[in-house]
Amino acid sequence: MALVMLRAPLADLAGGREHPVDGATVKEALVALERTCPNISGWVLDERRTIRTHVNVYVNGELAREETVVGDSDRIHVLPAISGG
Amino acid sequence: MTEVLVGTKKGLFVLEGDVGSGFDVKARAFPGQAVEYAMRDPRSGRYLASVTSWFYGGRIWATDDPAGEWQEAEGIALPEEGDQSLARIWVIEPGVADGDVYAGGDPGCLFESHDGGLTWSLNRGLWDHPTRPEWNPGAGGLCLHTIVPWPDDPDRLMVAISAVGVWLSDDRGATWRYSNAGIVPEYLPEEAQDAEFQHCVHNVRRSGSRPERLFMQFHGGVYRSDDAGATWIDVGDGTDLPSDFGFPIVVDPADADSAFVIPHIGAEDRTTPGGAVRVWETRDAGASWSPRTEGLPQQNAYLTVLREAFDTAGEGSGLELYFGATSGEVFGSGDAGASWAQIADHLPPVHSVRTA
Numbered sequence: 001m002a003l004v005m006l007r008a009p010l011a012d013l014a015g016g017r018e019h020p021v022d023g024a025t026v027k028e029a030l031v032a033l034e035r036t037c038p039n040i041s042g043w044v045l046d047e048r049r050t051i052r053t054h055v056n057v058y059v060n061g062e063l064a065r066e067e068t069v070v071g072d073s074d075r076i077h078v079l080p081a082i083s084g085g
Numbered sequence: 086m087t088e089v090l091v092g093t094k095k096g097l098f099v100l101e102g103d104v105g106s107g108f109d110v111k112a113r114a115f116p117g118q119a120v121e122y123a124m125r126d127p128r129s130g131r132y133l134a135s136v137t138s139w140f141y142g143g144r145i146w147a148t149d150d151p152a153g154e155w156q157e158a159e160g161i162a163l164p165e166e167g168d169q170s171l172a173r174i175w176v177i178e179p180g181v182a183d184g185d186v187y188a189g190g191d192p193g194c195l196f197e198s199h200d201g202g203l204t205w206s207l208n209r210g211l212w213d214h215p216t217r218p219e220w221n222p223g224a225g226g227l228c229l230h231t232i233v234p235w236p237d238d239p240d241r242l243m244v245a246i247s248a249v250g251v252w253l254s255d256d257r258g259a260t261w262r263y264s265n266a267g268i269v270p271e272y273l274p275e276e277a278q279d280a281e282f283q284h285c286v287h288n289v290r291r292s293g294s295r296p297e298r299l300f301m302q303f304h305g306g307v308y309r310s311d312d313a314g315a316t317w318i319d320v321g322d323g324t325d326l327p328s329d330f331g332f333p334i335v336v337d338p339a340d341a342d343s344a345f346v347i348p349h350i351g352a353e354d355r356t357t358p359g360g361a362v363r364v365w366e367t368r369d370a371g372a373s374w375s376p377r378t379e380g381l382p383q384q385n386a387y388l389t390v391l392r393e394a395f396d397t398a399g400e401g402s403g404l405e406l407y408f409g410a411t412s413g414e415v416f417g418s419g420d421a422g423a424s425w426a427q428i429a430d431h432l433p434p435v436h437s438v439r440t441a
Contacts, residue, residue: 009141043141046170047163054140080140 002074004033010078013039021076026057027066029076044078054081087398088441089407090132090151091415092120095433097134099151099441104405104419108428112152119173122393123151125441126179126186126201132441133158133186133202135174143173145188147202160205161188161196164212176393177202178232182239189229193220193246197258208258211244216263216282223247223285223304230392231289235313236296243289243314248304250284251314267317271305272352287331288392289314293338293400300344300371302334302392307346309371320371327358327365333395337404337421342370345377345422347390347408356387364406366422380425381416388412393437409435 001020011017014037021036023029027049034041046052050066057064058077070076089100089108097120102108114120115136121143123134132151137143146155163171172191179186180197188196188205195208211229220227228247235241242254243264250265263282270277270284277283285304292298300320301308306329307321321329328348332355337343346365349355357363362381365374388410395408404421407428415429415438 042162046142047165047167048170049166050170052140052142083139085139 001072002029002070002076004029004076004078006078010040010043013037013043015039023070025066025070026051026059026064026068026076029070030057030078054083055079056081087405087417088125089396089415089417089428090123090125090134090437090439090441091409091429091432091435092123092134092393092437092439093409093413093433093435094119096120097123097136097151098429098432100415100429102428104417104426104428107426108415108417110429114148114151114155115146120436121173122176122437122439124177124179124439128179128183129201131201133177135177135188135190137173143171143190145174145177145202145205156203158198158203158205160198160207163192163194163207172226173228175228175230176232178234180239180242181234181237185239187232187234187242187244189232189244189246191226191228192222193217193227193229193249195229195232195244195258210254210259211252211261214261219282220246220249221283231286233289233291233299235291236293241313243291243299245286245289245301247287248283248285250282250286251289251301251317253314264314265317266315267319268301268303268308269306269319288334290334290336290344292336292341292343295341298341298370300334300336302331302346303329304352305329307331307334307344307371309344320367321374324371324374325365325376326374327363330355331390332392333390333408335395335397335406337397337400339400339404340368343368344371345395345406346374347395349389355389357390360385360387362386362388362416364408364418364422364425377418377422377425379423380418380427388414391436393439394435396439398440405440407438407440409438411435 099112145158174190231245233243308317363376411434413432
């Protein structure tokens with residue numbers, strides 16, 4: 001299983017910083033995370049099931065998108081983008 | 086004491102005080118986040134706030150104590166696996182039936198709650214309207230920014246969307262019809278000005294004492310309806326109003342002939358004309374308008390006041406008015422606009438002002 005790594009406030013919502021998930025892609029992994037941690041629904045993936053514009057997802061340190069392939073033991077970091085105003 | 090809820094780009098500020106002796110910041114919530122709108126339901130005392138996280142999207146939050154913990158409301162989302170995402174919630178308004186609350190947002194969506202704002206559902210009557218593919222946004226987005234219930238009748242609703250126009254429902258939101266007759270969108274070519282629903286309505290308020298009367302600040306005109314929104318007449322053209330462009334409008338609930346506007350120079354320059362801040366008042370249903378300036382800056386003051394950033398408390402001789410600017414000032418009047426005082430300064434850009 002891959003491991004989704006969260007920081008505040010997502011970690012608070014999800015009840016922890018690390019979450020093992022099943023999924024062949026980033027999108028599948030994030031959808032699986034929403035199933036196990038319903039409080040996080042809509043916070044990372046919007047209604048279109050795309051990663052929110054100002055959220056970055058990394059797989060093993062590489063910037064990823066919804067269709068990025070995820071393998072066992074991969075680390076999926078979900079972080080706010082360097083943006084805002 | 087009056088409580089004024091100020092939604093800003095960097096959080097919610099709860100001001101408490103009175104215009105004569107001043108206001109303090111009683112609480113600040115959602116630090117660093119854009120609070121689009123906040124209100125307190127007079128029926129339950131519950132506070133509801135629309136907060137748009139730059140990162141994680143827009144939501145409604147609820148609390149009984151704005152200085153304490155807020156609870157995320159459920160159901161503020163568009164249909165999953167669709168092709169649209171909620172940008173933000175622009176306004177929250179109590180309904181008439183017990184527990185009914187409405188919220189309007191971008192893209193042109195209406196949400197309804199029947200438990201005082203804790204859980205919500207998308208109003209499908211408006212979302213699935215067959216004209217939706219023809220709707221166009223204004224500069225601020227496709228925003229449903231105005232919700233006007235009919236007093237004592239939970240089935241009658243009015244909403245306004247930029248840049249689509251006024252919508253009326255007589256069956257509690259199951260079905261909707263547009264209602265823009267008489268409003269002239271001069272920003273369109275002449276041959277297109279008879280469009281049925283490309284109207285950039287900025288704000289609408291209903292008279293408290295005569296519900297069939299409404300006043301509207303339009304993108305190019307101040308209008309009045311005397312038939313519950315079926316038709317509209319221009320009540321700014323040819324008067325002393327310095328411009329036909331502005332965002333907010335409010336009324337004195339006790340006077341059906343009253344309205345207050347804060348004009349901007351125009352669409353190309355959305356600041357107060359002449360570097361002077363003036364609230365314009367009518368007490369004859371728009372036949373004439375007079376500026377109210379005492380206590381407001383009259384030199385080098387180029388303010389922008391957004392459509393949700395003007396509100397009232399009380400009525401008649403006890404009418405209080407409050408407005409906030411994107412430059413962070415909030416002004417208040419305790420004598421129906423005769424005189425004003427700055428009740429807050431140095432706040433982040435103000436998105437909304439609502440008395441609690």
